[in-house]
Amino acid sequence: MDSNSNNNTKSIKRKVVDQLVEGYEFATQLQLLLSHQHSNHLIDQTRLVSGSGSPDPVDELLAKILGSFHKTISVLDTFDPVAVSVPIPVEGSWNASCGDDSAAPASCNGGDSGDSKKKRLGVGKGKRGCYTRKKRSHTRVVEARSFEDRYAWRKYGQKEILNTTFPRSYFRCTHKPTQGCKATKLVQKLEQDPEMFQITYIGYHTCTANDQTQAKVEPIDSEIMMDSDKTVAETTAQNHVNAKIQEQDNNISSVTVVSTVKEEEKNNGDLSKEYCEGSSTDGDLSLVWQDIMMFDDHQNQYYCGEISTTTSHHFGFVDNDQFSSFFDSYCA
């Protein structure tokens, strides 16, 4: 009985954390987007009023939102570190450790990393290909005159594709071995215009990229986390925003966002199963999330209450203990 309840509690906490992290990510993206727009609109004013140093109220607000998410996640971590098995994202990056490509090939080779020099044949079976193919999640397709961008990519394959003139090249983030960054991209010349490349970005950068400082503010890589709660239109619209931003960076002539909601729904379905060992449903999660908003570190209190999808909020306050009880009450 108690163990079931505990499992259920952990399951819900975990889901809440996921939602918090996601919210954090969305807020980050909003910040990036706004800063991008503001930099265009305000650049002249900034030049004129250089040295004024007054913070942008939008940035200020976003900073508060992000801070709240971060604190909330951190506090939850102290409640149940197991539940917060996902890393708290750095600004502009979020590692989708939730599910789809968690089966890292590195672990497959973990045992033989010492004697990596093996003959190709004979040893191959059971070793090579010991990986889980990534789902085509978080993909966006762009066309550009150059497939280079601000990131460091390492080519790991090239393949002739059926009914295409040019081979497809496969790139992964250079930081994959060191930081486990899972961003990859596929590059293929366009049939109709060989000077153009069709670039398919898969996933997003999770590398902190100390040596590529722009990574943290790269909008395209703070990729939208699509989930089953989102409509295709929402997801597509968000991807358009990101893709458009990259368009400016990369001389991209056109943007085609490929929606992979189907894949995501499948993934999330699995994830939901994995996370939801108890009887909680997505509806429960939604309810929990709607009731947990932010943590005020000045008052050491959570802002709790209802939030609608419109703009009306009804907040109450609880302290840490109440918050913990609040969780438990959902699992009773």
Place this chain on the structure above:
DNA sequence: TGCATTTGACCGTA
């Protein structure tokens, strides 16, 4: 010598 690229084999998915 170390890192990046090439290339054929292997495996998962449709």
Place this chain on the structure above:
DNA sequence: TACGGTCAAATGCA
């Protein structure tokens, strides 16, 4: 079963 994605040994290059 075909195709596409990934692995990893071989090779190239600075």
